[in-house]
Amino acid sequence: MAEDTHAPRQPIQDLLGALHDKFGHNLKEAVDVSTAPLLEEIDLNSRIISAFQAALIKEYKEDAHKTGCAEILDEVFSDFAIAMYLNSIGLIVPARMSTRRAFELGVSVVYMWDMPQEYWGWKKCDQDLSFSTMVSHLNSSGYCEYIKQSSKGARGSCFCDQTNFQRLYRILSNTVHGKFADLPALAPERFSTITNGLLEHLQLIVETQNAVISLLFGRFSELEQKICTIFPQIKRT
Numbered sequence: 001m002a003e004d005t006h007a008p009r010q011p012i013q014d015l016l017g018a019l020h021d022k023f024g025h026n027l028k029e030a031v032d033v034s035t036a037p038l039l040e041e042i043d044l045n046s047r048i049i050s051a052f053q054a055a056l057i058k059e060y061k062e063d064a065h066k067t068g069c070a071e072i073l074d075e076v077f078s079d080f081a082i083a084m085y086l087n088s089i090g091l092i093v094p095a096r097m098s099t100r101r102a103f104e105l106g107v108s109v110v111y112m113w114d115m116p117q118e119y120w121g122w123k124k125c126d127q128d129l130s131f132s133t134m135v136s137h138l139n140s141s142g143y144c145e146y147i148k149q150s151s152k153g154a155r156g157s158c159f160c161d162q163t164n165f166q167r168l169y170r171i172l173s174n175t176v177h178g179k180f181a182d183l184p185a186l187a188p189e190r191f192s193t194i195t196n197g198l199l200e201h202l203q204l205i206v207e208t209q210n211a212v213i214s215l216l217f218g219r220f221s222e223l224e225q226k227i228c229t230i231f232p233q234i235k236r237t
Contacts, residue, residue: 023089030088038202045209065116076106087201100172106212159218
């Protein structure tokens with residue numbers, strides 16, 4: 001009979017307490033001079049997304065479809081904040097799941113903004129949204145021309161980098177679908193913020209946030225001055 005390599009069973013309260021202590025220790029180790037800039041950037045990006053939500057709701061408060069789309073940004077804000085916390089305590093897999101959800105929802109805001117039938121189908125009829133379909137639509141010649149002709153659109157060019165969006169989504173989806181080749185080995189090291197590559201995981205959140213923010217600035221360029229006034233540290237080209 002194979003030797004049992006597991007530790008002796010603990011009372012569930014003790015087990016959960018030990019996990020809580022471990023993750024709390026990770027959190028203390030996670031915030032240092034190397035991670036602080038990325039954590040600050042994630043926080044700033046989340047607040048930018050929240051500012052877009054507030055501005056859009058104020059502008060379109062009489063339009064149920066558009067305010068509904070804007071309110072989705074609350075979920076995006078929350079999911080990115082949760083992802084930052086989960087990575088900081090060493091839970092990489094759920095952090096990536098939360099990041100993917102934020103990414104999908106962020107893209108859906110812009111996708112559904114000009115298509116109320118898609119919004120109401122998603123909101124009231126339990127219709128699913130396809131990430132690839134959304135990104136393809138935002139890169140279609142017809143949509144890009146529509147934006148060019150719109151008085152409140154972007155500066156005459158597509159603002160959804162399809163290659164980059166699909167790359168980020170693939171990384172996040174691989175984790176959700178159970179692939180773990182790019183994760184630390186399934187050992188105690190995976191749950192240590194010192195050895196599990198925390199900087200890389202935080203950077204992935206930043207890249208995903210930047211993709212969402214590029215969409216928001218692109219589609220709602222009329223809000224650029226207002227958002228940049230609130231957050232002068234934003235570097236826009």
